[in-house]
Amino acid sequence: MVKFGWLFNNNNMKRIFSQWQLGLLALVLTSVTSCEREKLDDVMSNESYGSVSLSLASKADIGTGSNFSLTSGELRVPVTINFSAPTTRAFVVQLSANTDTVTKLITDQVLPVGTVKLTDGAFTIPTVLNVPIGVTSTTFDLSISRSFIEVNYGKNIAVALKIANPAKGNSIALGKNALVVAVKTDQVVDESTIRSVSFATATATHNVGLDNFAFKGSDDVTISVPLKLQGDPGVEFTVDAVVVPDSVNKYINNGTLKNSVLFPAGSYSILNPKVRFEVGRSTADLTITTKLTTLYAMMGKNPTIGITLKNPSKFQVGNRLHTSYVVIDQGSFRPYYGVPFLIKGGINAVSDPIYAAYYDFGGEGIAFHDDNGKDGAGDWRAPDKVDVSHDYNPRTVVGWTNAGEWLTWTVLVEETGTYEMDMYFGANNADGRYRVFLGEQDLTGEKAAINTGSHGDQRSHKSTVTLTKGRHILKLLFIRGNHDYRGVIFTRKS
Numbered sequence: 001m002v003k004f005g006w007l008f009n010n011n012n013m014k015r016i017f018s019q020w021q022l023g024l025l026a027l028v029l030t031s032v033t034s035c036e037r038e039k040l041d042d043v044m045s046n047e048s049y050g051s052v053s054l055s056l057a058s059k060a061d062i063g064t065g066s067n068f069s070l071t072s073g074e075l076r077v078p079v080t081i082n083f084s085a086p087t088t089r090a091f092v093v094q095l096s097a098n099t100d101t102v103t104k105l106i107t108d109q110v111l112p113v114g115t116v117k118l119t120d121g122a123f124t125i126p127t128v129l130n131v132p133i134g135v136t137s138t139t140f141d142l143s144i145s146r147s148f149i150e151v152n153y154g155k156n157i158a159v160a161l162k163i164a165n166p167a168k169g170n171s172i173a174l175g176k177n178a179l180v181v182a183v184k185t186d187q188v189v190d191e192s193t194i195r196s197v198s199f200a201t202a203t204a205t206h207n208v209g210l211d212n213f214a215f216k217g218s219d220d221v222t223i224s225v226p227l228k229l230q231g232d233p234g235v236e237f238t239v240d241a242v243v244v245p246d247s248v249n250k251y252i253n254n255g256t257l258k259n260s261v262l263f264p265a266g267s268y269s270i271l272n273p274k275v276r277f278e279v280g281r282s283t284a285d286l287t288i289t290t291k292l293t294t295l296y297a298m299m300g301k302n303p304t305i306g307i308t309l310k311n312p313s314k315f316q317v318g319n320r321l322h323t324s325y326v327v328i329d330q331g332s333f334r335p336y337y338g339v340p341f342l343i344k345g346g347i348n349a350v351s352d353p354i355y356a357a358y359y360d361f362g363g364e365g366i367a368f369h370d371d372n373g374k375d376g377a378g379d380w381r382a383p384d385k386v387d388v389s390h391d392y393n394p395r396t397v398v399g400w401t402n403a404g405e406w407l408t409w410t411v412l413v414e415e416t417g418t419y420e421m422d423m424y425f426g427a428n429n430a431d432g433r434y435r436v437f438l439g440e441q442d443l444t445g446e447k448a449a450i451n452t453g454s455h456g457d458q459r460s461h462k463s464t465v466t467l468t469k470g471r472h473i474l475k476l477l478f479i480r481g482n483h484d485y486r487g488v489i490f491t492r493k494s
Contacts, residue, residue: 051169053084054093055176056161063187072232075144075188077181081129081163082137084173090133091167095125095140101160101178111158111182118159122148125161142181147237147314149185150194158182195231197239197309198318200283205257209329209338221295223288225307225326227275230318236279237314241270241286241307248306248325260327263303267294270307288326295330297366303328334360334367335410340471343490345414354474355487356398357381357388359407368407375400389484391456399455401481409474411438416469418494423476424486425449426458432483437475438467446479455484464493 102117251257268290308323336358360367370385377390387400432449443465
């Protein structure tokens with residue numbers, strides 16, 4: 001008894017009875033909860049919830065008078081699912097889109113030929129729709145990108161929507177699981193508000209002259225052709241610039257493009273065939289590069305490139321000025337100043353000097369020929385090898401001439417007639433010989449440049465020549481060199 005007496009002291013007895021009481025309470029609560037659950041299960045088993053049948057209309061034509069809303073970004077079309085009776089429980093139903101259905105309906109001519117099916121990314125719908133209790137229908141929005149509508153303006157666009165797997169014992173009425181939504185784009189969007197990209201030119205023929213060129217050195221050329229967007233741009237987008245040589249040939253042959261010749265592929269490069277409009281910008285430039293030597297090899301005709309705009313990533317291509325014929329006006333940029341030197345046609349009218357150093361653009365073999373390195377003013381019209389004297393400011397004189405070298409200038413003769421041609425040469429001997437041509441016409445035959453005592457003393461060398469009205473290339477050929485040439489002045493005599 002002494003050994004186990006500790007069990008029966010007052011504190012230990014209290015502890016034992018407390019633990020016993022807690023265990024008894026837990027047993028009672030478990031028994032009560034179990035009874036309540038059994039009663040609840042009995043009630044639920046006796047309660048009956050009616051199921052409903054879901055249905056969609058087979059087709060919805062969206063146009064004038066339809067229920068829709070339009071913003072700058074999207075078209076919202078409400079789509080309704082009907083129920084055979086008021087819903088007795090909340091449940092979910094799955095939604096999806098199917099473009100194969102649209103393709104078949106077009107093939108079967110249920111939808112008009114030319115109908116465009118909506119593509120992924122051009123529309124959104126919820127994938128799961130929560131249906132509340134106590135309703136006979138529910139509605140969700142089909143959202144269609146406005147830019148997709150604008151790109152396809154004038155056409156019908158369509159998408160097939162499907163419902164599936166309604167939860168909690170509900171079902172879908174036979175043949176009522178799909179709806180084709182067909183949108184008449186020209187009835188949901190005002191044509192005057194459509195954002196469209198086109199060439200920013202007054203006409204389809206874009207004449208390129210000196211103002212459209214950027215020169216790099218004396219040979220490389222960059223041409224900028226402007227594009228514009230009608231309407232608020234907002235987002236970044238691109239449009240493809242596609243060359244259309246057949247169209248150029250068509251309009252050359254029917255006389256629409258006069259004095260033009262097709263600029264062959266390989267003679268130029270389009271640096272950005274996918275033209276990008278930056279965010280918030282309504283303008284962009286199409287950039288073409290070529291070489292003056294390439295252009296001058298085609299002298300006599302204006303090289304022409306036909307370009308059409310296609311596949312805008314946003315918006316649409318404009319109905320007007322979506323094609324441009326870039327006509328490179330050979331005559332407008334060959335002259336040093338962009339316009340020909342004028343030979344005045346009035347009797348006794350004295351023309352301004354045509355200085356030697358202001359020879360045409362075009363480079364070696366086109367505008368000039370120089371057979372050695374660059375003497376004189378090394379920075380004048382580099383990288384041309386023409387030897388321009390550094391002793392004159394402004395630069396005027398070409399020196400260090402050798403036999404067989406030549407220079408050209410573009411001139412405009414106002415009137416056909418007889419002219420005094422006064423050329424200024426300086427030489428330290430009598431060996432200099434030269435010849436002057438107007439186009440293919442030999443104006444002078446071989447002439448001698450007199451000994452003036454020094455190259456710096458350029459003196460008058462006069463000839464009487466007959467000039468024909470019009471635009472021409474004036475060419476000076478050095479038959480034997482070693483003389484400096486300052487320039488020429490023409491005076492009309494008869």
